[in-house]
Amino acid sequence: MLPGKRSPRIRLLLVFGALLALGLALSACTTEPETIIETVIETVVEQVEVTRIVEQPAETVVETVIEEVEVEVTRIVEVEVEAPVEEIPLPDNTAILASYAASPMGNNYDLGKGPNTYCSRCHSPQNWDPASTTDRPPNCVTCKFPTDEEVRMATTMDFVAEEDWVGIACETCHLMEGGISTGILAWLNQLTGEHEPVNSPNDLCTKCHLTSSGVSASGGTGVTHEIYLGGSAHKNWAGVLTDVHRPDLCSDCHDPHTQVPLQCDTCHAAVLTLDTHIKGTNEEHANVSCMACHDATEAEVAPHPDEEMGGEWVTVLNSIDRAGNPSSAAIVSHSPQWLVNCDRCHFAENPWELTELTAAGEEPADED
Ligand code: HEC
Ligand code: HEC
Ligand code: HEC
Ligand code: HEC
Ligand code: HEC
Ligand code: HEC
Ligand code: HEC
Structure with a gap:
């Protein structure tokens, strides 16, 4: 009053x-x-x-x-009780615009990533033409492969020049007001031109980070970009029940605007010094990544194939390339589990000459 x-x-x-x-x-x-x-x-x-x-x-x-006494009120005198409700100002986009523009998703025009009206479905949704399809080999898609001198052109889709490339814009994920992001999450559906509501940030990420049949019409394998947040640890299938929020959203770890993820030890700093962790062998495993031990996908593990990575142990995918040569590539696993078997690496006659241990980390009993 x-x-x-x-x-x-x-x-x-x-x-x-x-x-x-x-x-x-x-x-x-x-x-x-x-x-x-x-x-x-x-x-x-x-x-x-x-x-x-x-x-x-x-x-x-x-x-x-x-x-x-009866009083008939014929006039209501308005009394100012509180200050008038102020309009909520739009968030300041300046810092986000700058960090996003420098991020992989905010700056993604690349002749090698299919700058055309077909691949743009995820790489630049507003340049996507739903009517475009893949062409017959060898020019299935308009793209410049590493071995190509020039961009190969498919007849079933249009090339998109850099100045026409929209990229993954703020409005792809947000409701806008006068060109400014409100910060409210919504998916801009290129088929309708309208924003659709989403239930969680994951609904946005998984629109593009998914596995699709893609170019299968031309015999290709499409894209395999699904990120599977499995494993018992963060889903708590097998772990200790705690009230702490486990990271089950992409954006719990990844800043949506820089895409940079939190590292495991940002949240689990204690395990680095815990003398019970890894049965007291933390120091011996300083060059072993968390996921080399905690991965639930049964991926193979080995020192990083890229020597510049200093031999850090990571999850890898070993395969035979088209020329018949074995190749090894580091892969990212998003599925941590609590249970770790020491013999994933310390198995008998392992190529790295690590001490042989059982799954539980004991010396093998039957040694003659
Ligand atoms: C279903 C959505 C989707 C479509 C369609 C798509 N991409 Fe991608 N693409 C992605 C995502 C998501 C990434 C980032 C993947 C990652 O880092 O896991 C990516 C990454 C890439 C990369 C970088 C290499 C890599 O694997 O990190 C290349 C090259 C690429 N895409 C080319 C293409 C081409 C060419 C087409 C058209 C034939 C295409 N993409 C269609 C979603 C898509
Ligand atoms: C790939 C989807 C995506 C894109 C593209 C994107 N954002 Fe966001 N944005 C998010 C998510 C996820 C959040 C977090 C929302 C939450 O945690 O509830 C967010 C939050 C925000 C917020 C509110 C919270 C904060 O951090 O201040 C603002 C403002 C914002 N974004 C602005 C932008 C701007 C400006 C752009 C373009 C440069 C942009 N966003 C592009 C996904 C996106
Ligand atoms: C419109 C499609 C689309 C959406 C929505 C999307 N992404 Fe992406 N994302 C891509 C593409 C395409 C790339 C590959 C960009 C490139 O390298 O050219 C990518 C790359 C990435 C990368 C790899 C960056 C690197 O280091 O190479 C991360 C991490 C990522 N996205 C996380 C997210 C998260 C988290 C969300 C949800 C908040 C999200 N993305 C939503 C299409 C999308
Ligand atoms: C527990 C934290 C965490 C969560 C949750 C998480 N990520 Fe990641 N993500 C990481 C870390 C750590 C890396 C590895 C970065 C590196 O080593 O460079 C990574 C790497 C990536 C990459 C690039 C590597 C690749 O596989 O090509 C993409 C793309 C990605 N995440 C997308 C996602 C998406 C989409 C989601 C949600 C479905 C998600 N992430 C949820 C932590 C997380
Ligand atoms: C955003 C914070 C965050 C990040 C990043 C994160 N975690 Fe977690 N993690 C948690 C929380 C919260 C729990 C459940 C509470 C607890 O047990 O500490 C958990 C549980 C676990 C557990 C099971 C513990 C138990 O007692 O059940 C393991 C193992 C684990 N995380 C490994 C990892 C690994 C490996 C990474 C990196 C890929 C990682 N975490 C990244 C927050 C995080
Ligand atoms: C050499 C394998 C190995 C490595 C590397 C490793 N861990 Fe563990 N971790 C284990 C084992 C085994 C357990 C089960 C408890 C035990 O026996 O110490 C465990 C337990 C945990 C737990 C549950 C808490 C607890 O004390 O029981 C968390 C959380 C965890 N690890 C996180 C991490 C993180 C984060 C990293 C990377 C900084 C990491 N671990 C690296 C083997 C490993
Ligand atoms: C992801 C692979 C991996 C797993 C799983 C693993 N270790 Fe290791 N461990 C190593 C590597 C690599 C070294 C060698 C470090 C070096 O070269 O100094 C090592 C070294 C050791 C050493 C020192 C003796 C030696 O062989 O060099 C002990 C003891 C040990 N680990 C115990 C364990 C126990 C106990 C577990 C299960 C809780 C375990 N390790 C799980 C990779 C692993």
Whole structure:
């Protein structure tokens, strides 16, 4: 309540007071002049139009007068109770715009990644033409492969030049207001041109980070980009029940605007120094990544194939390439589990000459 302003209730009381005085005055006219009005009550009659006055017999006591006076309110005086509701300002986009523009998703025009109206379904949704399909080999898609001198052109889709490339824009994931992101999540559906609601940030990420048949029409294998958040650890299938929020959203780890993820030890700093962790062999495993031990996908593990990585142990995918040569590539597993078998690496006659251990980390019993 602002100082100096009267509440409607006080006003009404004043009105009642005024009416009471009036009632008394009226009754005074018709009965003995013994009634003496001692107090003059401040009135605000000009605020309310009194449309009906019920006359009261002189004998009636004061309370009854008040009870039986009927006031028809014909005008409501608006009283300013609180400051007017201010419009919520749009969030400042400046910092996000800058960090996003420098991120892999915010800066993704690349002749080698299919700058065409077909592959753009995920790489630049607003350049996607749903009518485009793949062409016959060898020019299945408009793209420049590492071995190509020039971009090969498919006839079933259009090339998109850099200046026409929209990329993955703020409006792909957000409702906009006058070119500014409101921060509210929604998916811009290129088929309808309208935003659709999403239930969680994961609904957005998995629109593109998925496995699709893609170019299978031309015998290709499409894209295999599904990120599977499995494993018992963060789903708590097997672990200790805690109330702490386990990272089950992509954006729990990845900043959506830089895509940079939190590392395991950001949240699990304690295990680095815990003398019970890895049965007290933390130090021996300083060059073994968390996921080389905790991965639930049964991926193979080995020192990083890229020597620049200093031999850090990671999950790898070993395969035979088209020329028949074995090749090894580091892969990222998103499925951590609590259970770790020491013999994943310390198995008998392992190529790295690590001490042989059982799954539980014991010396093998039957050594002759
Ligand atoms: C279903 C969505 C989708 C479609 C369609 C798609 N991509 Fe991708 N593409 C992605 C995603 C997501 C990534 C990032 C993958 C990652 O890092 O796991 C990616 C990454 C790439 C990369 C980088 C290499 C890599 O694997 O990290 C290349 C090259 C590429 N895409 C080419 C293409 C070409 C060419 C086409 C058209 C034939 C295409 N993409 C169609 C979603 C898609
Ligand atoms: C791939 C989807 C995606 C794109 C593209 C994207 N964002 Fe976001 N944005 C998110 C997610 C996820 C959140 C987090 C929402 C949450 O945690 O509830 C978010 C949050 C925000 C917020 C509110 C919270 C904060 O961090 O301040 C703003 C503002 C925002 N984004 C602006 C932008 C702008 C500006 C762009 C373009 C440069 C952009 N976003 C592009 C997914 C995206
Ligand atoms: C419109 C499709 C699309 C959406 C939605 C999307 N991504 Fe992506 N994402 C891509 C493509 C395409 C790439 C590959 C970009 C490139 O390298 O050219 C990529 C790359 C990435 C990368 C790899 C960056 C690197 O290091 O190479 C991460 C991490 C990532 N996205 C996380 C996310 C997360 C988290 C979300 C949800 C908040 C999300 N993405 C939503 C299409 C998408
Ligand atoms: C527990 C944290 C965590 C969660 C949750 C998480 N990520 Fe990751 N993600 C990482 C880490 C750590 C890396 C490895 C980065 C590196 O080593 O460079 C990574 C790498 C990636 C990459 C690039 C590597 C690749 O496989 O090509 C993509 C793309 C990606 N994440 C997408 C996602 C998406 C989509 C989701 C949600 C479905 C998700 N991530 C959820 C932590 C997480
Ligand atoms: C955003 C924070 C966060 C990140 C990043 C994260 N975790 Fe977790 N993790 C948790 C929480 C919270 C729990 C459940 C509470 C707990 O047991 O500490 C958990 C549980 C676990 C557990 C099971 C513990 C138990 O007692 O059941 C393992 C193992 C684990 N995480 C491994 C990893 C690995 C490996 C990575 C990196 C790929 C990682 N975490 C990244 C937050 C995180
Ligand atoms: C050499 C294998 C190995 C490596 C590397 C490893 N761990 Fe573990 N971790 C284990 C084993 C085994 C357990 C089960 C408890 C035990 O016996 O110490 C465990 C347990 C855990 C737990 C459950 C808490 C607990 O004390 O029981 C968390 C969380 C965890 N690890 C996170 C991590 C993180 C984060 C990293 C990387 C910084 C990591 N681990 C690296 C083997 C490993
Ligand atoms: C992902 C692979 C991997 C797993 C799983 C693993 N280790 Fe190791 N461990 C190593 C590597 C690599 C070294 C050697 C480090 C070096 O060269 O100094 C090592 C070294 C050791 C050493 C020192 C003796 C030696 O062989 O060099 C002990 C003891 C040991 N590990 C115990 C364990 C126990 C106990 C477990 C299960 C809790 C375990 N390790 C699980 C990779 C692993």
